[in-house]
Amino acid sequence: MNKIKILYAEDDETLAYLTKDNLEQSGYSIFHFSDGNSCLENFKKENFDICIFDIMMPKMDGFELATEIRKINTDIPIIFLSAKTLKEDKLKGLRLGADDYLVKPFSIEELILKIEVFLKRSNKNLIKQNHQYSIGKYNFDSDNYLVFNDDEKINLTQRESELLKLFLDNKNIVLKREEILKSLWGDDDYFMGRSLDVFISRLRKILANENGIAIENLHGIGFKFKLEL
Incomplete structure (x- = not known):
């Protein structure tokens, strides 16, 4: 069975490394980018199973990125990871089409659980890749x-x-x-x-x-x- 492919946008190099490493150890294939523009361009080229986005990023922030992603794909799960703690920011993210919003610092175990829930919901683990x-x-x-x-x-x-x-x-x-x-x-x-x-x-x-x-x-x-x- 092919690995689940996760599109990950985060400009904090240390956090990105730790998160990417933990997710890869859990069996996921992670495609990491440090700005929204690069992330969007690669979304157009590859097929991903789930998106994980920071909000405050250069060139294109996570809100803009999610808006553009939703124009292309209305179904792919999107999880925001952000230091923005205001209720208004959470509501904005959800209104833009995000499926969940985790506040930094977050637990990697909680993130993995969220990923598993959304993949199960979209049945990515149920449908294998034989042809x-x-x-x-x-x-x-x-x-x-x-x-x-x-x-x-x-x-x-x-x-x-x-x-x-x-x-x-x-x-x-x-x-x-x-x-x-x-x-x-x-x-x-x-x-x-x-x-x-x-x-x-x-x-x-x-x-x-x-x-x-x-x-x-x-x-x-x-x-x-x-x-x-």
Whole structure:
């Protein structure tokens, strides 16, 4: 599984070194920049899983940086780390789209806990990075939304492909219904739940003739993709 990539902006060299070192020891891949402009430029080039920003930085402060990030990506978690303790500053950060605000000096253990909470919420730990799969007589290409073999090609929608990938990455494991919905849609409301049922019905039809494969419905809980091949 690929490492979680964290975009980190902090102009205090000592604090940045200590924070980066602790996070890397916890298994994260840290991309550190000392000003907002450099941070934003690299955000445009790379895919990150979470952002951690200081507020008072040269060239572009953390508030401006978060504003620009939100124009590009409305979902990525953003955590502010700042010496600014006024309630007004915290509220401003949250209104700009930050998910949390920790005041310096902060506990590295608390920061790591916050990171884990937001990654779990966005299901970054749930979705792994495989792209090619074998399912009985079929192959599955998740990048191209395609289930195929030598005789047949079945095109999936993006959501169907994401759902099948999620099941295969977690085969023989119970996935709660709300976990699936939040992973694919970011929410678990009624209408998305109805869409999920439609997609599962379609996947069942595609795999109906495959012995040893089943999508088991656990009433009131969720689903299990059973693979006994």
